[in-house]
Amino acid sequence: MNYRIEEHAVVNTASDTDTVEITVDGKKIPAKKGEPILAALLASGIRINRYTAKKHEPRGLFCGIGQCTDCVMIVNGRPNVRTCITPVESGMIIKTQNGIEKEV
Numbered sequence: 001m002n003y004r005i006e007e008h009a010v011v012n013t014a015s016d017t018d019t020v021e022i023t024v025d026g027k028k029i030p031a032k033k034g035e036p037i038l039a040a041l042l043a044s045g046i047r048i049n050r051y052t053a054k055k056h057e058p059r060g061l062f063c064g065i066g067q068c069t070d071c072v073m074i075v076n077g078r079p080n081v082r083t084c085i086t087p088v089e090s091g092m093i094i095k096t097q098n099g100i101e102k103e104v
Helices: 037-043
Strands: 019-024 027-032 072-075 078-082 093-095
Touching: 019 037, 027 037
Parallel strands: 019 093
Antiparallel strands: 019 027, 072 078, 072 093
């Protein structure tokens, strides 16, 4: 199912942006190059980005402007990446984060 906003009075929805492929938890999904990772996830119906450390509760979009940490995920092996402000690049490998991850 496609949840992407195709037409909007304020948001630029230009279709001339290159479509690329990213991998999320082993599943390949389409994305528009340069859009926030979170936008691509939401367009594909993915709502959970991480689980809390203590109670293992799901978290996803909250502020959408990089101020909170609800949308953090592991991107290309790097944990704690704020997906709401990180642009999509072709071939990204993204994983749901569990708790607070530390960089290796």
